[in-house]
Amino acid sequence: NYYAEQAERLGEKVKTDDILGEDNFYFYKPKGIALVIPPWNFPFAIACGMLTATLVCGNTAILKPAEQSSFIAAELARILYQAGVPAGALAFLPGQGEVIGRHLVDQPEINLIAFTGSRSVGLEILQRAAVLHPKQQHIKKVIAELGGKNAIIVDEDADLDQALKGILHSAYGYAGQKCSACSRVIVVGQNYNTFLSRLKQGIESLIISSAKDPAAFLGPVIDAEAFARINQTILSAQKAGAKLIAQSPVPTPETGYYIAATALEVSDLENKIWTDEIFGPVIAISSAKTFQDAVTLALDSDYALTGGVFSRSPENIKYAYENFLVGNLYINRSCTGAIVKRQPFGGFKLSGIGSKAGGPDYLLQFVDPRCVTENTMRRGFTPELL
Numbered sequence: 001n002y003y004a005e006q007a008e009r010l011g012e013k014v015k016t017d018d019i020l021g022e023d024n025f026y027f028y029k030p031k032g033i034a035l036v037i038p039p040w041n042f043p044f045a046i047a048c049g050m051l052t053a054t055l056v057c058g059n060t061a062i063l064k065p066a067e068q069s070s071f072i073a074a075e076l077a078r079i080l081y082q083a084g085v086p087a088g089a090l091a092f093l094p095g096q097g098e099v100i101g102r103h104l105v106d107q108p109e110i111n112l113i114a115f116t117g118s119r120s121v122g123l124e125i126l127q128r129a130a131v132l133h134p135k136q137q138h139i140k141k142v143i144a145e146l147g148g149k150n151a152i153i154v155d156e157d158a159d160l161d162q163a164l165k166g167i168l169h170s171a172y173g174y175a176g177q178k179c180s181a182c183s184r185v186i187v188v189g190q191n192y193n194t195f196l197s198r199l200k201q202g203i204e205s206l207i208i209s210s211a212k213d214p215a216a217f218l219g220p221v222i223d224a225e226a227f228a229r230i231n232q233t234i235l236s237a238q239k240a241g242a243k244l245i246a247q248s249p250v251p252t253p254e255t256g257y258y259i260a261a262t263a264l265e266v267s268d269l270e271n272k273i274w275t276d277e278i279f280g281p282v283i284a285i286s287s288a289k290t291f292q293d294a295v296t297l298a299l300d301s302d303y304a305l306t307g308g309v310f311s312r313s314p315e316n317i318k319y320a321y322e323n324f325l326v327g328n329l330y331i332n333r334s335c336t337g338a339i340v341k342r343q344p345f346g347g348f349k350l351s352g353i354g355s356k357a358g359g360p361d362y363l364l365q366f367v368d369p370r371c372v373t374e375n376t377m378r379r380g381f382t383p384e385l386l
Contacts, residue, residue, distance in 0.1 A: 002341050003049075006363050007056040021377035028367035030058035031141060032111035035104050037097070037125075039117045040222060041177045041279075043069030047076055049340070049357055050114045055085060057366040059112065062091045064101055066117070068222055070094035097121065105129055108136035112366065114143045116179075119277070119350060122146040126353075143354035143365050145346060147179045147277045148305025150335055151298035153320070155291055155311035156189035162332060163195075163310035164202050167283070168217075170308065170334040172206060172248075172261045175218045176281040177226075180306045180328070180336045180345075183278055185263075185285045186294045192287045199263060199285075200246040206261050208250055220256035221280055227257035230280035234262055237273035237284075242266050245285065275301070291316045295324050305347035308335035327351065 013027040034054040038047035047065060054061045065073030077092040093100060101121075105113060105128045115125055122144040129140040152170060154163045170182035187195050209216035221227055238244060247260040261281045266274045274284045288294035291311070298307055307326040311317055317331055327347030328338060338345040344359025346352060355361035 002358065003053050003056045003363060006360065010057070010363055010367060016371070021375065023374045023376055024371065026369065026371050028057075028364075028369055031366060031368055032059060032138075033109055034059045034061045034112040034114060034366065035110050036061050036063050037101060037113070037115045037117065038063075038065055038073070040066035040068035041174070041179075043072040044076060046116050046357075047073050050116065051076070051080070051090075053357075053363055054112070054114060054366055055080070055089065057363055059366055060089045060091075062093055062104060064093050064095065064097070064104060067094065067096055102128065106131070106133065108133040110140060111138055112141045112143070114366075116145040117147075119146040122352065141365065145179065145352040145354070145357070146350060147279075148181075148303040148347060148351050149184060149275065149277050149301045150180060150182050150303070150306045150308070150326070151184040151186055151301070152182045152308035152310065152335055153288075153291070153294045153298060153324075154185065154187045154191065154195060155294075155309065155313060155316055156191055157312045158191070158310035159312065159332075160191070160195060160198055164198055166308065166310065166332075166334040167199070168202050168206070170336050171283045172203075172218050172281045173334075173336060175221050175259065177221060177279055178336055179277075179279075179351075180338065181279075182308065182335050183283055184274060184298070184301075185283055186297055187285065187287050188291050188294050189289065196245055196265070196285070203246040203248050203261050203263055206248040208248055208258050208261070210256065218261060218281060220258045222257070224257060226280065227259060230259050230278060230282065233273065233276075233278055233280070234264070234282060237264055237266075237271055240271045240273075241268050242271055242273050242284065269297075269300070277303070291319065295320060299325060302350040303347065304349040305351040306330065306335045308333070327356065 010028050013025050016024040016026050036050045038050055105125055126142050129142050152167055206217045207215050208218055211219045242264040245263040245265050247262050250258050250260045263283050266284045266286050288297055304326045306328045307324050308330045309320045340358035344356035346356035354365055
């Protein structure tokens with residue numbers, strides 16, 4: 001609904017200026033054929049947003065979902081067909097990204113590529129999209145959301161109950177498989193040891209179980225590959241000096257790739273657990289002497305997607321507002337759960353390129369602007385042409 005309203009606004013032809021004897025109109029046209037590549041972790045919501053934004057602007061679209069979530073993407077395509085989207089305007093094409101995705105990115109007919117996923121794949125798409133193929137007469141537009149290494153700062157005067165609840169939700173909800181998830185925690189000043197003790201209690205009380213279990217706080221990670229990678233990341237971080245603070249109990253089910261909610265204390269800030277996106281239920285914890293130091297530490301990252309602050313100091317909140325430069329900053333609440341229109345979502349640095357999804361600028365990426373000028377001071381009259 002939000003994108004439909006925005007598209008109506010973009011569809012209006014706007015007169016740029018009132019000039020005697022001349023009309024100047026500014027308006028938008030669709031870009032053409034769009035390739036939409038959503039991720040597996042929000043298999044309906046992100047796919048729906050990217051795809052409807054494409055279609056509502058008048059483009060045709062190829063939906064190539066992540067191979068782990070093709071079924072629900074097929075249901076989305078069926079819903080759109082039932083809603084009246086012409087079959088010729090939307091093609092559903094599942095398959096392996098390394099094969100079909102690369103093939104489609106290379107096609108000269110593609111005008112626009114909208115991608116949400118990993119940094120490595122996004123950078124490869126940008127590189128391949130920059131190649132000019134024979135008979136290609138346009139530069140491909142790429143919209144890419146590439147992840148984050150998001151930090152939450154716990155100030156000295158923070159409400160620890162509120163902070164712990166927000167961090168547990170941000171870090172371990174959905175097993176940490178969100179680009180917006182908290183994966184670093186920076187504790188300011190004297191609260192450090194108290195916070196670690198409270199965090200340990202909170203993590204050890206978390207229930208890991210199937211999503212069918214109403215008591216479950218987090219479920220399994222997506223697949224065996226993620227399971228092996230995340231566990232190896234935790235072990236490597238410990239070998240590099242990170243100290244295990246807490247892990248939640250882990251079930252031993254017949255099926256499902258369950259990983260303990262994990263917290264590691266980090267002193268070496270070159271440790272990959274502190275610098276690299278993990279996409280799993282793992283947080284790294286460090287300390288800072290002052291709130292300003294904490295913000296500087298939070299910004300020492302390749303990414304700038306989301307961030308959080310728990311503080312009761314108006315001065316520090318104002319400082320964060322002005323200096324904690326991430327795409328989505330959350331104060332005294334969790335750093336995940338952006339809502340369309342309410343919290344337009346997206347970051348910068350290596351978190352991606354493009355305007356925020358669910359915001360007033362998003363649709364501008366799916367269209368090209370035009371300006372038409374007509375001299376209305378006619379010389380003579382040609383009635384035979386009427």
